[in-house]
Amino acid sequence: MVADKLHHIKSTLPQGVKLIAVSKKKAPVDILEAYQAGQRDFGENYVQELTDKYEELPKDIHWHFIGHLQRNKVKYIAPFVHLIHGIDSLKLLLEVNKQGKKINRVIPVLLQIHIAKEESKFGLDEQELKELLTSDEFLACENVNVRGLMGMATFTKKVDQIKAEFKELQGLYHNYRKHPHLKNHAFTELSMGMSQDYTEAINFGSTMVRIGSLIFGERN
Numbered sequence: 001m002v003a004d005k006l007h008h009i010k011s012t013l014p015q016g017v018k019l020i021a022v023s024k025k026k027a028p029v030d031i032l033e034a035y036q037a038g039q040r041d042f043g044e045n046y047v048q049e050l051t052d053k054y055e056e057l058p059k060d061i062h063w064h065f066i067g068h069l070q071r072n073k074v075k076y077i078a079p080f081v082h083l084i085h086g087i088d089s090l091k092l093l094l095e096v097n098k099q100g101k102k103i104n105r106v107i108p109v110l111l112q113i114h115i116a117k118e119e120s121k122f123g124l125d126e127q128e129l130k131e132l133l134t135s136d137e138f139l140a141c142e143n144v145n146v147r148g149l150m151g152m153a154t155f156t157k158k159v160d161q162i163k164a165e166f167k168e169l170q171g172l173y174h175n176y177r178k179h180p181h182l183k184n185h186a187f188t189e190l191s192m193g194m195s196q197d198y199t200e201a202i203n204f205g206s207t208m209v210r211i212g213s214l215i216f217g218e219r220n
């Protein structure tokens with residue numbers, strides 16, 4: 001089942017768009033089923049759940065942290081996380097840099113942008129993005145690699161609104177790609193699109209779609 005769904009979704013993705021299988025709240029056996037079907041990139045939202053799964057599952061899995069990350073928990077995932085998608089403040093970025101330095105690792109991250117018209121979602125607005133990139137603290141960071149931007153559209157059936165939000169994020173990505181303070185960073189990724197809106201996201205240049213329920217079924 002999981003394998004069929006994975007293969008179907010993959011067949012709809014253009015080349016260069018990576019599928020992150022979002023496995024939060026799903027059991028390790030479900031992840032293994034996807035793993036055996038060739039999937040290597042998985043997304044998790046909770047630190048404890050991620051570290052448990054990391055211990056238990058094959059070590060060549062690329063673990064993406066896609067949830068809201070608390071600063072005091074960065075240290076638990078710093079040694080192995082493949083990409084942290086939800087950096088939504090300079091303080092959090094500095095903590096990731098600090099933990100990276102301790103273990104002599106450059107940790108790949110995405111900056112999360114608030115595009116949804118919903119208060120409940122996290123992320124930076126354009127002004128905050130600009131301030132972060134131009135701060136002296138950011139310039140001094142040597143143990144993070146900012147790989148691009150991430151965002152979540154409003155949870156709505158209004159396709160025009162979803163399109164407008166993805167378009168806004170795509171615009172920011174293109175405007176900031178050449179920012180001089182990003183020249184030591186491989187800023188090439190745009191993480192947007194989930195089960196309900198990933199085809200729209202791809203039309204607006206997404207390079208990473210984060211899909212859970214379409215692969216693993218609804219979560220409780």
Ligand SMILES: *Cc1c(COP(=O)(O)O)cnc(C)c1O
Binds near residue numbers: 066213
């Ligand atoms: C849960 C989650 C997803 C996947 O959602 P689905 O609707 O199950 O595809 C994607 N991104 C983030 C940030 C999530 O929290």
